[in-house]
Amino acid sequence: MYCQISSLPLGYNSKALIDAASSPEMIQVIVNRPALGVQPHGKWAKTLEDAFLSVAPKGLTQVFTAMCGTCSNETAYKVKA
Numbered sequence: 001m002y003c004q005i006s007s008l009p010l011g012y013n014s015k016a017l018i019d020a021a022s023s024p025e026m027i028q029v030i031v032n033r034p035a036l037g038v039q040p041h042g043k044w045a046k047t048l049e050d051a052f053l054s055v056a057p058k059g060l061t062q063v064f065t066a067m068c069g070t071c072s073n074e075t076a077y078k079v080k081a
Contacts, residue, residue, distance in 0.1 A: 064079075
């Protein structure tokens with residue numbers, strides 16, 4: 001039911017998404033995805049950090065990933081308290 005929920009608003013066959021998915025970094029993530037949960041490659045944490053911080057609000061210097069939106073919100077409430 002929720003497949004493509006984050007990319008669909010950009011439309012089908014979005015050139016920007018196709019270009020991003022064609023990058024060497026994305027190809028590595030796609031073809032090695034099954035191994036990420038157990039043995040992510042050595043640069044995985046840095047890759048995530050760079051990606052998130054490149055679009056983060058000014059002044060944000062750290063990121064935290066979570067399994068879902070509910071987990072994210074719950075953690076945000078705990079951090080804020």
